[in-house]
Amino acid sequence: MEPGAPPPVVENAGLSRWIPALAVVVAWVLVYFFTRGNHTLDLPSLSRTDLHDRLTGVQNGLLEGRSTNPVMQFTNAIADGFRSTVDWLQRLVSKPAFPRPVPQIGWLGVTALATYVGLVVASWRIALLVLASFLAFGVLGFWDASMDTLIIVLISVLLSVVIGLPIAVWIGTNARANAVVTVFLDLLQTMPTFVYLLPIVLFFGIGTSAAVVATLLYALPPIIRIAGFGIREVSTTTIEATDSSGQTYWQRLFKVQLPMARKTIIVGLNQTTLAALSMATLASFVDGPGLGKPVLQGLRVNDVGTAFVPGALIVLMAVMLDRTTTAASERSERVARGGTSNVARRRLVVIGGGVAALVAVYLSRTYVTLAEFPTYSVGGRISAGVSDVVDWIKDNLGGVTGGTKDGITEWVLNPVQSVLAESPWFVSFAAIALLSLVFGGLRALVITVVCLLGVWYLDLWHDAMITLNMTLFATLLVMALALVFGVWMARDRRVDLGIRPLLDAGQTIPPFVYLIPVLALFGPSRFTAIVAAIVYAAPAAIKLVADGVKGVSPTTIEAGRSTGQTTWQEITKVQLPMAKGSLVLATNQGLLYVLSMTVIGGLVGAGALGFDVVYGFSRSEAWGKGAAAGLTIVLLGVMLDRITRAAADVRRDDGPGPRRAFNVRLPIGPPR
Incomplete structure (x- = not known):
């Protein structure tokens, strides 16, 4: 105009x-x-129809054939694998492992390692945020539950990357594949979170395995969709210019498309991480471990005070993961453009931080007081205070x-x-x-x-x-x-x-x-x-x-x-x-x-x-x-x-x- x-x-x-x-x-x-109240198909809240009972019969039939049905045997094997992995990680960082009466890496070692990761992938500010978050998990009395939630998120995000990135590359470089896969991604992301849990419980049971599978399925679409979009949006001019030099498909992918889509891919990782945390929390409905359990307990008895502290820790965990992945994305972009300075000083800080983290791990494996987080009543006092505030509001x-x-x-x-x-x-x-x-x-x-x-x-x-x-x-x-x-x-x-x-x-x-x-x-x-x-x-x-x-x-x-x-x-x-x-x-x-x-x-x-x-x-x-x-x-x-x-x-x-x-x-x- x-x-x-x-x-x-x-x-x-x-x-x-x-x-x-x-x-x-x-x-x-x-x-x-003129017609209200007629043919409304109203069904009393606890009533069921023949169709509902037939669906229940399908579930019962699958459960009865769990030991002979090949599909159920396959899902049982997957469930056992997830359950064993989570149990091992729990014994490593939070739960007592027999015959050792304390975690193999106690709270000090875990906190130091997490802080060090924040320093390496992002910055010292993010490292401080991670340190404060992990200390809050323990001080407020929810160390084990917080570690359980992080374990579920970690496993789900790693599997999402392993499964999702190849699919993202496929849909980013193939228009037909993009059209087909997008239909399934739309279905998964349109489906409300709870709907995932019903079929998952049927095939994987309740508990840890169901929590991991549900979290994985919910967290997978964002990284596929966003990373695939980033690869697809790489400039065709750039691709044609590099193709003229005779590069192969794999050379184009690893030297051009993936590096140029790096920032978008990490954004996809950020979204996948937050989706995983969201679903890992909801997985408490299928007896999944983590912070969702005390929140659910408080909601069921209409006790806001009980639900408040673990709910606040979930928010803190979400902020920590969001800021860490976002900062990692920004830093990777700066490094790719050669915009970093004081490389020698950062290398010194990283080496020193690594040594400090290893020392903390050694101490937490040696001294019981540095392995099991001390018991505090801070969380209980906060819950009681919140309950008093809620009563005042009412x-x-x-x-x-x-x-x-x-x-x-x-x-x-x-x-x-x-x-x-x-x-x-x-x-x-x-x-x-x-x-x-x-x-x-x-x-x-x-x-x-x-x-x-x-x-x-x-x-x-x-x-x-x-x-x-x-x-x-x-x-x-x-x-x-x-x-x-x-x-x-x-x-x-x-x-x-x-x-x-x-x-x-x-x-x-x-x-x-x-x-x-x-x-x-x-x-x-x-x-x-x-x-x-x-x-x-x-x-x-x-x-x-x-x-x-x-x-x-x-x-x-x-x-x-x-x-x-x-x-x-x-x-x-x-x-x-x-x-x-x-x-x-x-x-x-x-x-x-x-x-x-x-x-x-x-x-x-x-x-x-x-x-x-x-x-x-x-x-x-x-x-x-x-x-x-x-x-x-x-x-x-x-x-x-x-x-x-x-x-x-x-x-x-x-x-x-x-x-x-x-x-x-x-x-x-x-x-x-």
């Missing part, structure tokens, strides 16, 4: 889609008033929080839920399908019909509509927050500098931990689950909106100001329309982040599909219903994801928004 040109005229195609959508909703509500703010919860539930959640869940199932089916056609076109309609038929077949239609209601309401509030804070950040650099670090920190926190403060404020309820989902999903959506609005051309904005536009007109008529690609992407990610909290919300009274999955975990005879609920959540996720993707493609063709945002596939959430 030339300087001084008038601002772009945004077409009203987006508005035209809302007119038929509103007509569909009005017709739906009218039909609801006594003094219970009226405000309770009133807010009851008001929103009665006037917003319940009416919409009634239309969704109390309409005849075929009416809701038709209305949702028509809305998908309006917003996403024929492609979205086909996928929506397939997914809704799957939901109907799995005999959990009523619960699915309740979950859909909570998901849509939470996403609406997430986007409201994203618009307010995203635009504010984009228009004020100081606000961006102040808020962005908080958003970054929020995205490193595993979703399990978000329940703790929200539970303290609102108690167990459906509203609590919704608030936790909003807090979890908002950071990603806010950042996407902020970056999209910030990317609007300054020339376009100046042209609008020259016509005398007000600030409100500038935002609503120029910046938001020009950033609509980012808005749709933020909506897509917000939906999937919220949906990923469905089962976790079932722990604090959300009911519906989340409760069904938890119920399937807790009762062996209800495994089939839990599996059906997990598949239903996946179908809802695929449906919502494809509708927003299709809507993004339609919007891209409507007006002058930034099309380059859609040159690659929209990422599936919740990637970190």
Whole structure:
């Protein structure tokens, strides 16, 4: 656009889609008033259908043939291998090993080695962060649980790298492979975390092996997707220039593509590490070891104080791992560009640190007091203090929080839920399908019909509509927050500098931990689950909106100001329309982040599909219903994801928004 040109005229195609959508909703509500309560397919919360029992029968059959079924024998062998590896590492760093009464490498040696690794791969600042984190694990009384979590994460990340990097190279250098593998990556990343656990428990049992397998599967897609993208984005000009010298495929890969994609690959490692920590925490539901167990114990008895300290340590661990991998990425880039200085001094520091770490290992193997972390009551005092604070909040703010919860539930959640869940199932089916056609076109309609038929077949239609209601309401509030804070950040650099670090920190926190403060404020309820989902999903959506609005051309904005536009007109008529690609992407990610909290919300009274999955975990005879609920959540996720993707493609063709945002596939959430 030339300087001084008038601002772009945004077409009203987006508005035209809302007119038929509103007509569909009005017709739906009218039909609801005459047909409500009929053919709702409502199933009592503890009841099961023949389909659910048949699925349970499949599980029982596999378990009965565990000793003769080749697949079960294979998975048993893998489970035994993981179990032995974890047991050996536990005896090495935390658990007593018979006949030796203390760990083979005690807390001092482990802390020194971890600090040394932080120094080598990053900097002395990261080394201090690692040192403080490990000391906090012990001082707060959760050394063994923290080491267990780190062991699960370490094994899963190493296996993710070993398995994921070759696949990343494959999809980064082969377009057909990329198209095929991406389908499976989309499925894995659309699937809420808890859904992983049901089939894993069936094939690998409960405990350590299930925790490792679940964490590995959840952590694998980020490194494949991100590293593959980095390899694929290496300049074709560079590749052609080096090919002209006659290099082979392997020479091109190891001397050009991998070195040039180094930074992106380490970013993928960062995301994989955080995903592994998130899943390792949730694996406590299948008796996986680690910090998730005391958090789960506190949530089950509605004791925020008990859950607070291990929850805070999970956050600290996430920050430590995130900052360490990020700093390692930045340092590797500087080294590759020859930007390091004082090489001799750093070599001296590294050698000295290595000697100190070895001395610490020797001392921890020699003296019992340096092997077993001393017992402190600091964590207990903090838990008691938090419980007192929670009691004070309930006594003094219970009226405000309770009133807010009851008001929103009665006037917003319940009416919409009634239309969704109390309409005849075929009416809701038709209305949702028509809305998908309006917003996403024929492609979205086909996928929506397939997914809704799957939901109907799995005999959990009523619960699915309740979950859909909570998901849509939470996403609406997430986007409201994203618009307010995203635009504010984009228009004020100081606000961006102040808020962005908080958003970054929020995205490193595993979703399990978000329940703790929200539970303290609102108690167990459906509203609590919704608030936790909003807090979890908002950071990603806010950042996407902020970056999209910030990317609007300054020339376009100046042209609008020259016509005398007000600030409100500038935002609503120029910046938001020009950033609509980012808005749709933020909506897509917000939906999937919220949906990923469905089962976790079932722990604090959300009911519906989340409760069904938890119920399937807790009762062996209800495994089939839990599996059906997990598949239903996946179908809802695929449906919502494809509708927003299709809507993004339609919007891209409507007006002058930034099309380059859609040159690659929209990422599936919740990637970190």
